[in-house]
Amino acid sequence: MTAAPAPAAGTGAGPGPAAAAPRRPLPGRDALLGGAGAAAFLLLWEVVPRTPAVSADYLPPASEVLATLAERSATAAFWSAVGATVSAWALGLAIAFAAAVALGLVIGSVPALRAATASTVEFLRPIPSVALIPLAILMYGTDLRSTLLLVVYASFWQIYIQVLYGVADLDPVAEQTARAYGLGRWARLRHLVWPTALPYLLTGVRLGAAVALILTITAQLTIGTPGLGQEISVAQSSGAAPLVYALIVATGLLGVAVNTGVRALERRLLRWHSSVRGEAAV
Amino acid sequence: MLDVDGLRKTYNGRGRDVEAVRDLTFRLAEGELSCLVGPSGCGKTTLLKCVSGLMRPTAGAVTIDGRPVTGPPPDMAVVFQEYGRSLFPWLTVRGNVELPLKEKRLPKARRRELVDGALEAVGLAHAGAQHPWELSGGMQQRVAIARAIAYEPRVLLMDEPFAAVDAQTRADLEDLIRGLWQRFSMTVLFVTHDIDEAVYLGQRVIVLSASPTVVQDDVRVDLPEERDQLTTRSAPRFAELRAQVYREIQNAKNGSGGGGEGAAEGGGTAGTDASGTGADASEADEGAGGAGGADGPDRAPTPSGGLR
Amino acid sequence: MSANGNADGSVKATATAGTAARTGAAAAGRVLGLPAVLIALWWWAAASSGSFFLTDPGTIAATFAEVWVSERFFTDVLPSVGLLLTGYALAAVLGIGLGVPLGLSTRLRAAAEPVLEFLRAVPPPVLVPLLMLLVGLDGSMRAAVVVSGCVWPVLLNTVEGVRAVDPVLADTCRVYGVRGRRRLGVLVLRSASPQIAAGLRQALSIAIILMVISEMFASSSGLGYAVVQFQRSFAIPEMWSGIVLLGLLGVVLSAVFARAERHALAWHRGLRAASRGE
Numbered sequence: 041m042t043a044a045p046a047p048a049a050g051t052g053a054g055p056g057p058a059a060a061a062p063r064r065p066l067p068g069r070d071a072l073l074g075g076a077g078a079a080a081f082l083l084l085w086e087v088v089p090r091t092p093a094v095s096a097d098y099l100p101p102a103s104e105v106l107a108t109l110a111e112r113s114a115t116a117a118f119w120s121a122v123g124a125t126v127s128a129w130a131l132g133l134a135i136a137f138a139a140a141v142a143l144g145l146v147i148g149s150v151p152a153l154r155a156a157t158a159s160t161v162e163f164l165r166p167i168p169s170v171a172l173i174p175l176a177i178l179m180y181g182t183d184l185r186s187t188l189l190l191v192v193y194a195s196f197w198q199i200y201i202q203v204l205y206g207v208a209d210l211d212p213v214a215e216q217t218a219r220a221y222g223l224g225r226w227a228r229l230r231h232l233v234w235p236t237a238l239p240y241l242l243t244g245v246r247l248g249a250a251v252a253l254i255l256t257i258t259a260q261l262t263i264g265t266p267g268l269g270q271e272i273s274v275a276q277s278s279g280a281a282p283l284v285y286a287l288i289v290a291t292g293l294l295g296v297a298v299n300t301g302v303r304a305l306e307r308r309l310l311r312w313h314s315s316v317r318g319e320a321a322v
Numbered sequence: 323m324l325d326v327d328g329l330r331k332t333y334n335g336r337g338r339d340v341e342a343v344r345d346l347t348f349r350l351a352e353g354e355l356s357c358l359v360g361p362s363g364c365g366k367t368t369l370l371k372c373v374s375g376l377m378r379p380t381a382g383a384v385t386i387d388g389r390p391v392t393g394p395p396p397d398m399a400v401v402f403q404e405y406g407r408s409l410f411p412w413l414t415v416r417g418n419v420e421l422p423l424k425e426k427r428l429p430k431a432r433r434r435e436l437v438d439g440a441l442e443a444v445g446l447a448h449a450g451a452q453h454p455w456e457l458s459g460g461m462q463q464r465v466a467i468a469r470a471i472a473y474e475p476r477v478l479l480m481d482e483p484f485a486a487v488d489a490q491t492r493a494d495l496e497d498l499i500r501g502l503w504q505r506f507s508m509t510v511l512f513v514t515h516d517i518d519e520a521v522y523l524g525q526r527v528i529v530l531s532a533s534p535t536v537v538q539d540d541v542r543v544d545l546p547e548e549r550d551q552l553t554t555r556s557a558p559r560f561a562e563l564r565a566q567v568y569r570e571i572q573n574a575k576n577g578s579g580g581g582g583e584g585a586a587e588g589g590g591t592a593g594t595d596a597s598g599t600g601a602d603a604s605e606a607d608e609g610a611g612g613a614g615g616a617d618g619p620d621r622a623p624t625p626s627g628g629l630r
Numbered sequence: 631m632s633a634n635g636n637a638d639g640s641v642k643a644t645a646t647a648g649t650a651a652r653t654g655a656a657a658a659g660r661v662l663g664l665p666a667v668l669i670a671l672w673w674w675a676a677a678s679s680g681s682f683f684l685t686d687p688g689t690i691a692a693t694f695a696e697v698w699v700s701e702r703f704f705t706d707v708l709p710s711v712g713l714l715l716t717g718y719a720l721a722a723v724l725g726i727g728l729g730v731p732l733g734l735s736t737r738l739r740a741a742a743e744p745v746l747e748f749l750r751a752v753p754p755p756v757l758v759p760l761l762m763l764l765v766g767l768d769g770s771m772r773a774a775v776v777v778s779g780c781v782w783p784v785l786l787n788t789v790e791g792v793r794a795v796d797p798v799l800a801d802t803c804r805v806y807g808v809r810g811r812r813r814l815g816v817l818v819l820r821s822a823s824p825q826i827a828a829g830l831r832q833a834l835s836i837a838i839i840l841m842v843i844s845e846m847f848a849s850s851s852g853l854g855y856a857v858v859q860f861q862r863s864f865a866i867p868e869m870w871s872g873i874v875l876l877g878l879l880g881v882v883l884s885a886v887f888a889r890a891e892r893h894a895l896a897w898h899r900g901l902r903a904a905s906r907g908e
Contacts, residue, residue, distance in 0.1 A: 070740040070743075074740055074743050074744045076741055077743070156660055156663060156664055159660070159662070159664065163665070163881060166881045166885075167876070167877035167880045168880045169839075170854075172873065173846060174857055174861035174872070175873060178683050178861060254754060254839070257755050258843055261756070261759070261843065261847065262846050262847055272756055272759050273847075276760075276763065279763075284763060288752060288756045288760060291756050295750075295753060298751070299747075299751055374805060375804075376805065394805045394806075394807065396807060400801075400802075404798045407799060408799065408801075412820045412821075412898075421808060422806035422807065425806065425807050455900055455901045455904040455905070456904065473806060
């Protein structure tokens with residue numbers, strides 16, 4: 041679906057080249073089908089709550105939810121919640137990115153450091169960052185730092201691991217060539233390591249951005265730091281079903297925006313690169 | 323037994339239709355080994371896909387013993403050019419050869435017999451438990467050939483099967499195909515763009531024109547049945563036949579040169595193809611990555627060695 | 631995984647001379663050295679800072695044994711893990727089951743794409759309050775949360791994997807009359823399996839997150855609930871032991887997954903190594 045390129049490493053493509061020329065559909069046909077699919081989904085959502093199968097108290101019809109969302113989006117409170125969510129997400133992701141790139145480049149290019157840290161990384165990485173929730177509550181309460189702790193921990197590993205893969209993917213011949221031509225450490229990093237690692241890094245950012253959003257919402261939901269997650273939690277405890285759904289739709293739209301943005305960034309930065317590494321082995 | 327009658331195939335391109343194959347008619351007799359040769363991009367693969375039932379022709383018909391081909395017929399096997407992609411990487415060599423037999427619902431003992439026989443025949447009796455990607459390119463293509471033979475086809479189609487292996491391996495595989503054809507008495511249609519290969523292998527060479535494709539010529543190869551890389555290829559008659567086919571391909575290009583833009587594309591590359599004297603060097607590169615390394619072991623157990 | 635192996639390979643290649651001569655003791659030092667230093671640091675920090683929140687590793691270990699090696703293991707831990715695995719397995723079946731037809735049909739895919747694109751972008755934790763409204767508070771709600779969050783990565787990766795089936799292999803199957811269930815098993819699912827595994831791996835970490843927060847947020851039992859109770863009652867060493875247990879759960883599940891994956895996708899690593907190495 042969509043042009044989600046397979047992550048450069050880790051997930052791996054199938055055995056064949058991904059660019060197996062698909063039959064070209066008639067232009068516009070896909071958009072038409074997609075529109076029809078979305079319409080069918082909304083229609084179903086509209087009709088089902090009006091049948092005895094599901095009570096409208098629990099599943100309000102689509103029109104009601106969208107109306108609530110529209111109404112809500114006219115309030116300043118809604119936008120400040122969106123703002124809080126987005127800024128916590130962006131700040132967390134930025135911190136994780138900076139730390140992961142710096143550490144990843146250094147540790148990745150020194151084999152001894154890499155070997156010494158491998159076991160620790162392998163242990164720390166799978167620890168679910170939600171395990172830190174009680175600690176975050178104790179240390180920071182409902183402060184922004186609580187959210188950041190979870191977000192940074194979760195997204196750091198996604199990016200860090202990809203940077204390690206990227207640095208390791210360096211072509212030894214290219215490396216030797218660069219040394220032979222007397223390129224210094226900095227020049228090698230700039231012209232050799234960085235371009236090699238970039239596609240991996242962007243894969244890390246794509247995965248990290250999604251995880252960061254999940255953890256931002258999680259923190260707001262469970263800890264009660266301000267943002268969309270907290271709004272949902274409040275709406276739920278007051279039993280306002282349409283509002284819960286409306287806010288969930290809002291987080292979904294936020295998610296779509298994040299995904300689309302990161303993919304656009306990836307395409308832009310890898311215009312020449314992705315075509316090179318897009319094709320699978322074999 | 324295999325009839326291609328008035329075959330025509332056009333693709334729906336953006337805005338306009340592209341005619342890949344215009345009007346092809348030829349007929350293969352039972353047990354015949356024919357080579358189909360033509361310039362690059364002349365629609366050989368399209369033709370083969372139509373013959374094998376993988377693709378519906380726009381007009382015309384393919385029949386086997388009078389039965390029209392509408393889907394892949396049960397007594398036909400195909401060996402594809404891309405050996406690396408036509409073998410299942412998650413199955414062992416044995417598993418690959420056995421898979422179609424399972425689908426045929428043959429009893430286990432019979433399957434074992436067929437698989438053993440086919441692997442033996444291509445000189446891979448020892449490699450059954452390995453995975454295809456553990457083998458060199460030439461050996462992988464042998465696996466694909468073994469799979470085709472074990473299927474006990476009456477018709478074997480080969481789509482430029484040796485285009486991606488290096489020159490030495492290719493010579494061995496050519497002898498292997500001749501040997502297998504004689505031993506299993508199949509009707510073989512062998513598509514290639516290498517003139518030498520076509521003349522060396524075939525009883526008959528069907529020359530195709532550049533796209534949009536028609537049959538340019540049908541050359542009877544009156545070389546002795548027992549062929550050998552050294553003596554056959556240096557025989558005067560071989561040179562004559564080669565020259566004849568080469569000329570026909572040149573004619574084909576010139577004849578349709580003013581015809582359309584399709585011909586210009588095909589013609590450009592055909593020059594390089596046809597001018598080569600031996601096995602096409604540029605082709606060898608493609609498969610050299612996989613095949614080059616393990617060339618030695620690949621050559622050793624050639625069962626067709628007896629022909630030399 | 632494959633990139634990992636390959637990364638190790640090149641590190642080995644560059645460092646062969648250095649590491650080959652080292653002894654097993656040095657290898658053990660490499661594996662255990664940093665963890666030992668970190669634990670020592672933690673100990674020292676806990677002892678010197680006197681902070682209320684920082685418990686030293688010795689106390690945590692003792693508390694861990696006391697708290698979790700007890701009937702609590704059967705009342706809180708096992709049910710949580712059971713729900714997690716149930717939800718995860720259901721999500722896997724559902725994701726693959728729906729992903730295969732979507733991957734095979736261009737039309738179906740085009741029709742479902744915008745809706746799926748939206749649904750997968752919804753951060754799964756928001757499903758907790760939603761399903762509390764819909765289903766209530768019990769165990770089936772928690773399993774449902776896990777299912778509804780985990781199904782997307784599996785589904786989308788299955789679709790991608792199925793769609794990328796090699797056309798030459800597909801032709802091979804047609805020529806040799808391989809169709810129906812055997813085609814599904816031997817061609818479609820196998821060639822999509824690396825991609826499906828990637829989806830399952832993403833789903834596993836989501837599953838843990840969802841299990842924990844659904845228990846923290848809306849439950850009266852389970853591992854997540856217990857940990858939050860400790861925190862609320864300021865039982866700090868107990869809380870730490872719970873954090874450690876959650877961490878261990880993550881580590882163990884991902885290790886089991888990696889092992890299963892390595893076994894199931896041995897061919898894929900071999901194929902990649904063969905095509906990159908030569």
